[in-house]
Amino acid sequence: MPIPMGYRRIAEDLRTRIAAGEYQAGTRLPTYRELAEMYSAGVSTIQKAVLLLQAEGVVVGVQGAGLYVAEERPEA
Secondary structure, eight states: OOOOOOHHHHHHHHHHHHHTTSSOTTOBOOOHHHHHHHHTOOHHHHHHHHHHHHHTTSEEEETTTEEEEOSSOOOO
């Protein structure tokens, strides 16, 4: 059984994937449930990671449409 990652590590991994171009600007990210499965974490842990990324301006949530990579990412 895989060890679940903390929300900060999940946020860092998503941030790295976005920076590497795996998820490009404007791209829809997997759902919370899909991310929870990917990271062997609970949905609440994913929500915390996403909130962190939203606060940094890396991702944008669109109600009813999903989670997207921000068009303009802040400089790292």
